[in-house]
Amino acid sequence: MLEGLLLGLSAAVTPVNLMMVVFGCVIGTLIGMLPGLGPMSIIAIMIPVAIGLGDPTAALILLSGVYYGAIFGGSTSSILLNAPGVAGTVATSFDGYPMARKGMAGKALTIAAIASFAGGTIGAILLMIFAPALSSVALLFHSAEYFALMVVGLSAIAAFAGTGQVGKALMMTILGLIMGTVGEGALSNMPRFTFGVMELQSGFSFITLAMAMFALPEALFLVMNPARAAQGESGKITGLRISRSEAKAITPVIGRQSLQGFFIGVLPGAGATIASFLGYAVERNIAKGEEQAEFGKGSVKGLAAPETANNAACTGSFVPLLTLGIPGSGTTAILLGALIALNVTPGPRLMTDTPEVFWAVIISMYIGNLVLLVLNLPLIPYIAKILAIPRNYLIPFILFFTLMGSYIGQNNSTELLLLVGFGVVATILRFADYPLAPLLIGFILGTMLEDNFARAMQLYRGFGFILERPMTLALLVIAALLVVVPSYRARRARLRAEGVADD
Amino acid sequence: MALDRWIALAFVAICCVYGYAAFFTMDHLLPPILQRNPIWPSTFPKILAIAGVIVGLFVLLSPKPAPKDGEEAKDGVIDLSRIGDYHVGQAIALLALMVAYAMTLRSLGFLGATIGFLVLGGTILGERKFHIMIPVAAIAAGSIWYLVQEVLGIYLSPLPSFL
Numbered sequence: 001m002l003e004g005l006l007l008g009l010s011a012a013v014t015p016v017n018l019m020m021v022v023f024g025c026v027i028g029t030l031i032g033m034l035p036g037l038g039p040m041s042i043i044a045i046m047i048p049v050a051i052g053l054g055d056p057t058a059a060l061i062l063l064s065g066v067y068y069g070a071i072f073g074g075s076t077s078s079i080l081l082n083a084p085g086v087a088g089t090v091a092t093s094f095d096g097y098p099m100a101r102k103g104m105a106g107k108a109l110t111i112a113a114i115a116s117f118a119g120g121t122i123g124a125i126l127l128m129i130f131a132p133a134l135s136s137v138a139l140l141f142h143s144a145e146y147f148a149l150m151v152v153g154l155s156a157i158a159a160f161a162g163t164g165q166v167g168k169a170l171m172m173t174i175l176g177l178i179m180g181t182v183g184e185g186a187l188s189n190m191p192r193f194t195f196g197v198m199e200l201q202s203g204f205s206f207i208t209l210a211m212a213m214f215a216l217p218e219a220l221f222l223v224m225n226p227a228r229a230a231q232g233e234s235g236k237i238t239g240l241r242i243s244r245s246e247a248k249a250i251t252p253v254i255g256r257q258s259l260q261g262f263f264i265g266v267l268p269g270a271g272a273t274i275a276s277f278l279g280y281a282v283e284r285n286i287a288k289g290e291e292q293a294e295f296g297k298g299s300v301k302g303l304a305a306p307e308t309a310n311n312a313a314c315t316g317s318f319v320p321l322l323t324l325g326i327p328g329s330g331t332t333a334i335l336l337g338a339l340i341a342l343n344v345t346p347g348p349r350l351m352t353d354t355p356e357v358f359w360a361v362i363i364s365m366y367i368g369n370l371v372l373l374v375l376n377l378p379l380i381p382y383i384a385k386i387l388a389i390p391r392n393y394l395i396p397f398i399l400f401f402t403l404m405g406s407y408i409g410q411n412n413s414t415e416l417l418l419l420v421g422f423g424v425v426a427t428i429l430r431f432a433d434y435p436l437a438p439l440l441i442g443f444i445l446g447t448m449l450e451d452n453f454a455r456a457m458q459l460y461r462g463f464g465f466i467l468e469r470p471m472t473l474a475l476l477v478i479a480a481l482l483v484v485v486p487s488y489r490a491r492r493a494r495l496r497a498e499g500v501a502d503d
Numbered sequence: 504m505a506l507d508r509w510i511a512l513a514f515v516a517i518c519c520v521y522g523y524a525a526f527f528t529m530d531h532l533l534p535p536i537l538q539r540n541p542i543w544p545s546t547f548p549k550i551l552a553i554a555g556v557i558v559g560l561f562v563l564l565s566p567k568p569a570p571k572d573g574e575e576a577k578d579g580v581i582d583l584s585r586i587g588d589y590h591v592g593q594a595i596a597l598l599a600l601m602v603a604y605a606m607t608l609r610s611l612g613f614l615g616a617t618i619g620f621l622v623l624g625g626t627i628l629g630e631r632k633f634h635i636m637i638p639v640a641a642i643a644a645g646s647i648w649y650l651v652q653e654v655l656g657i658y659l660s661p662l663p664s665f666l
Binding site: 052167168170171174175177178181190192193220223224225390391392393395396397399400403404407408411413416417419420423424428429431432433434449450453454457458460461462494 | 505506507509510511514517518521524529532533540541542544545546547548551552554555558559561562565566588589590591593594597598601602604605606608609617620621624625628629630636639643647651656657
């Protein structure tokens with residue numbers, strides 16, 4: 001491990017890469033602060049830049065810096081405006097906004113920054129411990145298990161989508177897989193499902209799809225519903241110091257939530273949002289008497305809990321990405337797409353083939369967290385000024401960046417028409433409450449899923465691999481249960497509500 | 504029928520077309536040597552088409568969950584029933600502007616098309632301070648062109664095609 005750390009240090013601590021961390025964190029914070037723009041949109045916009053760098057280490061460092069920065073920026077707008085930029089920071093506004101209303105905005109931002117820093121750093125330590133172990137287990141997997149594992153990942157993402165949403169999430173996953181089969185296939189060079197359109201020969205571009213699924217609908221919602229942008233007076237931010245007793249109060253919270261958040265983040269589909277809500281709920285239940293009554297009215301513990309948990313979960317979500325090559329969230333799916341574009345295939349072989357990428361990412365996580373703490377915290381009063389940019393200027397720029405992103409990737413204006421078309425479809429899907437992350441994850445995993453499926457089929461000359469490899473069978477059974485059980489329970493709950501099934 | 508059911512119906516239709524293409528139009532194009540393979544390019548799409556129809560029908564036919572008590576519409580939450588309050592016209596105008604940008608990027612050149620896009624985009628949203636907007640758009644377009652061209656090394660023709 002020490003060897004790896006040194007390798008990571010030598011790869012990450014170059015002037016260019018250090019610049020990437022700082023640049024990524026600052027850009028992420030700036031854009032993440034804008035209400036309505038989540039980390040997925042920001043990372044999607046930044047991908048052409050990252051791919052343009054050409055170096056996978058620098059690209060991944062830049063993108064993870066952006067990711068951290070976006071989460072940090074999201075908590076800033078939650079605290080100052082009660083307008084979370086990201087679902088993962090909604091719980092932050094429960095206690096952060098009341099604190100800001102009491103004139104303790106500076107203190108709230110400090111607590112959020114320290115909690116984020118601790119959550120991110122402890123998460124990175126856990127990642128460093130668990131990822132190599134998990135990837136050495138994963139090296140034993142064959143294509144049949146890989147196929148099954150990806151099916152588990154995809155159904156877990158659907159299963160965690162929420163009550164009544166499992167079917168919809170599954171539908172979106174299949175739509176993503178279907179879209180992934182367009183273009184030249186994995187098995188032969190025969191183009192499939194292009195319907196004679198030349199531009200579809202190489203398939204849909206994942207950058208275009210990522211922009212169309214996340215950045216464009218968000219921007220359109222900002223246009224349609226100005227209340228979503230919730231611009232307000234950010235006021236003066238003073239008094240960044242916290243007292244010793246407050247520090248003492250939040251220390252155990254940070255410790256507990258780093259661990260809990262990290263492990264929730266590892267689960268596919270759970271991610272930062274669930275981690276932050278669960279972290280908040282757990283801490284409220286643990287707190288006693290007066291402290292419990294304070295939750296929701298500006299409790300320091302209630303602010304520290306979701307902030308720690310969501311950052312630890314973000315780090316945790318890197319575990320399945322780096323060790324198995326299976327993204328558990330929309331954000332890590334976008335990162336996976338960027339890595340594939342740079343000729344790096346994340347998975348158990350990442351640590352043996354290109355260890356410098358893996359360790360550089362870990363090191364850059366430490367550096368990124370440090371940068372957010374020492375650079376952003378003192379600058380927050382100035383950075384918060386971005387909240388005052390009029391939306392009449394902001395929205396055309398966001399739209400323009402989505403256009404640029406997909407144009408740079410393909411150098412082709414048909415791509416821009418596809419972007420607008422998919423963007424309209426994505427907006428309609430959002431109106432109908434369909435989750436879009438499963439679609440993108442399905443799209444990105446589709447090729448790998450089919451590759452592994454094909455290899456297993458060829459090895460066993462048919463579907464026999466499902467029965468002959470017990471591990472594969474077990475994983476597929478888990479995948480089926482993950483989808484069926486929540487639907488069954490939702491059905492029971494509904495019937496019980498109607499008074500049909502009493503028990 | 505609610506919007507999500509219509510989408511599920513459209514999805515089932517897509518799966519049927521996709522399944523038709525996978526089952527009936529692909530296999531006879533396959534060279535005989537590949538036909539001895541246990542897996543064909545159409546195998547995975549066939550499985551997807553069947554799974555898609557099943558899941559689509561499940562979403563289409565499953566009863567609507569009872570609305571939870573105490574759930575109230577908040578500002579900023581996307582809600583189709585409030586579509587009347589939304590600025591749908593502005594959104595559609597901006598989408599049309601994006602299509603126009605795609606069409607004119609070659610003929611007007613990057614700088615012209617981008618400045619036009621940013622200024623017209625602001626105008627659609629109701630901005631009328633052109634003395635600020637035009638310089639901002641020009642500076643932004645110029646510096647982004649420089650970044651893409653020089654730093655990322657991707658060629659973008661800056662000027663109209665007739666120059």
